[in-house]
Amino acid sequence: MQNKALYYETLHQGYGQYFEVENILFEQRTEQWHLSIFETQALGKVMALNGAIQTTERDEFIYHEMLTHVPLLAHGSAKRVLIIGGGDGGILREVVKHSSVEAITMVEIDAAVVEMCKSYFPAHSNGAYDDPRLNLVINDGLEYVRTATEKFDVIISDCTDPVGPGEVLFSSEFYEHCKRLLNDNGIFVAQNGVPFLQQDEISNTVRRMHSYVNDCTFYQAAVPTYIGGCMTFVWATDDVDAKQLPVAEITTRFKRAGLVTRYYTPALHQASFALPAYVQQLVASALTITK
The missing domain is CATH 2.30.140.10 (Spermidine synthase, tetramerisation domain)
Structure with a gap:
């Protein structure tokens, strides 16, 4: 053999x-x-x-559902959504499921990535690039938020790890501009690595982000591909109550949206904000430092 x-x-x-x-x-x-x-x-x-x-192909739904439905359902009335990165189309596929969203701007640095993922991972986008609400912008994510003037209710940063070209999407400048582009009580989320093995990413994100918002924390999901334990997603908003919705309210919003999911549930949504003690300690320590 x-x-x-x-x-x-x-x-x-x-x-x-x-x-x-x-x-x-x-x-x-x-x-x-x-x-x-x-x-x-x-x-x-x-x-x-x-x-x-x-x-x-097999486990992408966990990451994409949690990075999308948690902020959109927590907000409850998001009309305008900005996606940074996400060229594989998975986040876009989940966002377009929300019929209440009126406009979606997606900023991807390389048009070739979009076309390649359509060819090799068609189920990721599942036709979402044809949605008339989409405005696809081919540009660097940091450059886009530096110059953009329109406001958004939810911003989702589907970025790579903070090395090489993706490092700027974890910078204080990027977070500052994203906050500027959020409507009142808007929500920013982004992938933030596996905390057990990437503890510096927790500390750095809080240190660079928390001065711009009233609430900077994380929520979690277990994605088998991303080894080392649960993956964290940064959560940043001025709405300090958004992460504390009762399960009954989340369930009402979930049913109203008519969503069909494979991982996300309203109960899991609420539970995802329960963080291990070591992550809480990292957050608390980083809150004492800025930039």
């Missing part, structure tokens, strides 16, 4: 995971990145960038 090729993730020093590669579908190397798309038996198609797993 021929040995299968293995793909080793190298995001965390001295600790990782590997995938048995059934078939390499796409590979590109430049001075800035090494992008791979390959098929696996366990998780279907996988996309990896510079040694870090970005998304898989």
